[in-house]
Amino acid sequence: MTSALNKKLWRDLWRMRGQVLAIGLIMASGIGVLVMGLSTVEALDETARAYYERYRFAHVFARVKRAPTRLLADIAALPGVQTVEGRVVEGAILDIEGFNEPVVGQLVSLPSLTTSRLNLLMLRSGRMPAANSDDEVLISEPFARAQSLYAGDTIKAVLNGTWRELRVVGTALSPEFVYAIGPGALMPDDRRFGVLWLPELALQAAFDLEGAFNDVSVSLLRGARTQDVIEAMDRILDRYGGIGAYERADQLSNWFLMNEIKQLRTLSRILPTVFLLVAAFLTNMVLARLIALERSEIGLLKAFGYTRGQIAWQYTKFVLAIGAFGVVLGWVAGYWLGWYETNLYGEFYHFPFLLYRPAPTAFVIAALIGFGAALLGALRTVYSAASLPPAESMRPPAPPMFRQLGIARYAFAQRLEQLTRIIIRQVWRWPVRTLTTCGGIAMAVAVLITSFQWLDAIDHMVDVYFRQAQSQDVTMIFAEPRSIEVAHDVARLPGVRVVEPMRVVPAKLRYGWREQRESLQALPMQQRLYRVYDSNGKALTLPPQGLMISSMLAEMLQVEIGDRVTVEILEGRREVLQIPVAGTFETYIGSPAYIEERALARLLRESQTVSAMHLRVDSLQLPALLAELKTLPRLSAVSLRAANIQMFDETMARTLMIFVSFFIVFSGALSVGVTYNAARIALSERGREFATLRVLGFTRAEISYLLLGEIALLAALALPLGCFIGRMLARLIVAGFKTELYRVPFVLDGSSYAWAMIITIASAALSAVLVRRRLDRLDLIAVLKTRE
Structure with a gap:
């Protein structure tokens, strides 16, 4: 008996192969998207964890103005600290032959006497710079590829006001710069931003930091409390100009990567649901009509002794066969799409390797959801087939009761030709x-x-x-805050038509127990170039007192207009201020906090200073301006809109x-x-x-x-x-x-x-x-x- 039913199953599948293929393709689409999302998230997450572990990516980072190397022993003695490494990290303007624009370089020191213990480099070509060299440099591989730089090529750089010619000896990748993004940029631009590693002694000498460091990385023991270590490091580095330690989650490159993984998880949950729901609907529709056409066959099967359970299992197998086709096809499509998407992300996130080896979990989850959706769509129909009494099922179903459609009374319906009225009647009934x-x-x-x-x-x-x-058109970023008087000098540069100052102050904002690390951006009350712009299309005037913060920052701090926020300034005298929230605005990117420039100067009890300049430039003189900017000694970055x-x-x-x-x-x-x-x-x-x-x-x-x-x-x-x-x-x-x-x-x-x-x-x-x-x-x- 079972053999006969199996033969019928295969005949039904072949007879309805068009419908089976269509439903299977829909189900495969949903499962493919699900597997693609889950496998890509898994691949990126596993690759990042493996890369971070193998190359000893630090857990805590801190910047400081200048600290003696003896402090490293104090940090190493903190409970929970495993490894400490001090470095020199500075920004510089680079001049690349054949490229007219200034290039932003991030200079990172390499230990002179020992190998790096944290944030290890993966040498991709060439060799490491000699420890006693003062002109050899290792550059990031994406930057070298974008600028067509090879071992033996030279790069001109302004190091602390002095022109230096650096010789490329190799290329490397670092876990610190998986997502290498320059100051003021939103996307990686490998032509205009690069990382350069130089020997420690050479970089210390160039920036007057002999026997000192301005950047420190720390790895922690398993089970150590990160926040405790951060607070202890802040106490040690405070008097030396520390601007606040932060954990790996807030490190810029890792932060971008983790946000991307989070969004991929969201995508993999929402879109497959649509396809699988439609597959469930279609399965129900196909099965319902199949049962309607086979009423008499169902009656005959019951008359010959087939039980209700056997009938139900027969149609359940039909559904499972469709589901199996969709699941297998979805597995294949999802695996390939996941591999393709992972490699696509590999072009933006610079990993030395990609671990795409999806665990069975993703495929099992996709299969369970796929079969579940198919069975859910067919449950009611299978039950009705199994419940049909033999005598009733032997009779054809009663035809629908004829009645005149309501729309037939209207004049426009009377003017429709007969075939169109048949179509409308079929849809309506x-x-x-x-x-x-x-x-x-x-x-x-x-x-x-x-x-x-x-x-x-x-x-x-x-x-x-x-x-x-x-x-x-151009934004100049200074290495150190400058007097507001520098605006007059900048205005005299070639082609500059409008100058607008900007002051950026690193800070921690607290309200109750909530805390966010966010720089205060000080701008003129009414901006001309870099506006505080609401997403509704309105340029905002900054209040004479108080903060204007984004709605995202207000949500993270749980503050409303009128609340007073504790602002801990992370430079200078490290003032702790109580500043009211004067307004909020909606923005699409980041979670900025703005304050009027004179109000910030009053709160910090200092004369007005600037850390960046926004320029509007005559387009005909832009090349001359860019050439001039390459020579200015105190610039750390230049950004072109x-x-x-x-x-x-x-x-x-x-x-x-x-x-x-x-x-x-x-x-x-x-x-x-x-x-x-x-x-x-x-x-x-x-x-x-x-x-x-x-x-x-x-x-x-x-x-x-x-x-x-x-x-x-x-x-x-x-x-x-x-x-x-x-x-x-x-x-x-x-x-x-x-x-x-x-x-x-x-x-x-x-x-x-x-x-x-x-x-x-x-x-x-x-x-x-x-x-x-x-x-x-x-x-x-x-x-x-x-x-x-």
Whole structure:
């Protein structure tokens, strides 16, 4: 008996192979996205942990003005501290032959007498600089690749006001600079920012730090309390100009990487749900109609002694077979996509190796969810099949009660030709079927809209953050705060038309038990170049007193307007201030805190100083200005707004277009699967009706119009529903991607809706072509001989 049922199972699967393939593709899309997300997160997380462990990435970091090397022994004696290493870390302006713009370099010292104990380098080419050399340098591999620098090439640099010529001897990678980003930048730009490692003695001599350090890294023993070590290090380094120790989670490169992993986790949870829900709907729809067509067979099986459990298991195996096809295909697609995505991230995050070896967990979770979705969709239908009494199932189902449709009373309905009225009547009389098909097509539209929303959001972010909020062409960042009088000297540089000062002060902001490390940015009350700009499109005037903070920072500190925030300044006299929150604003990037420049000077009890200058420049004289900036002695960085926009566009456009392309393919599969299933099942149910109409003289075009017109009507009804669902789904994803790093705005242009609908209509048209071919090959004699 079991063998007979198995034969029937395989015949049913082969007979309905089109529907099985369509459902399997939808399920595979969801499982593929799920496996891709989980495996990529796992790969990035495992690669980062392995890289950090093998190359001894520190747990705690601290910057200091100047501290004697004897303090390292005091730090090493702290409870929980395992290893301590002091270094010299400074910024410099580099001049690369053949590249007109100033390049920002971060100089890091290498121990002269011993090998590094923390933040080890992986030598990628060449050799390490000689310990007694004063001109040999090791450079970061991405920087060398972007600038086409090789061993033996030279780089000119301004070290503490002195021109030096440095000779490249090799390239390396470091766990500190997995995400190498320059001052004031949002994206890595390997052409304009590079890391250079020099011998310790050479760098100490260049910056007058003999026998001293200005940067310290610490690794901790297992179980040590990080916060206790940070507080103890702050006490030791306080009198030497320490600006506050911080843990690995706040280290810039690691912070960017962990935010990316967090967002990937969000993506891997939301989008697969859409595909798997639609697969569940389709499984239910296909199985329900299969059971409706096989009522008499079910009755015969029961009459021959098959039990209710055997009948239920028969149709459950049908569902499991579809699920198995989708799961295996999804596993293969997810593995490949995960490998591709991991390598894509490897281009932005500079790892010396990538560990893509997905654990079975991701595949098991995906399989359980896939089979669960299929079984959930078929549960009610399987139960109804098993519960049919033999006598009742032997009879054909009662035809639906004929009644005149409500819309038939209206004049416009009377003017419709007969075939169109048949289509409307068919859609109206099967509301569950109609809603299921519309829902599936709507989900395809929704996924496309959520994909295109990312493109719209990034365009909006670039427009607001770079074009509306910022009008400067160049930003100069000084190595040390300078008197406000330097603005007059800067104004005399070639091509400078407008100068706007900016003061940045490192600080800790506390409210109650909550604390955030965030620099205070002091600007003029009314800014001309670098504006405090609300995401609603409004440039804000800074209050004469108090802080203007982003809504993200207000949320993290749980403060409201009028609350007084404790601000601990991490430089100079390390003032501890009580400053009220005067206002909040919404921004997409970071969590900044602004204060009026004169108000900050009063609070710090100092004359007005600047740490950066924003410049508007005559474009014709920009090359002359850049050449001049390369020679200025006290600059640590130069940032060009045009270069930042270009890099942001290139990086985001490349990654987003890849992801959007993925989801266009997935959504196309979703739309094809839903429409093909609906049309094929309608054809199998109404084959006798269509054959009868053909015998009565209706043409193939008219019969096709009856079948495909119904699908077209359902697709037309689904498009606005899909736009609504897509809008809600996009809001959900935007909320899930909210991090300290950036918030994705909810922006949807009309063109995104249009493209989503066009792609869905094209997918539905492809399904219609496939079904039309089957309709044209309909065997009229065989269909009409079939018993009712």
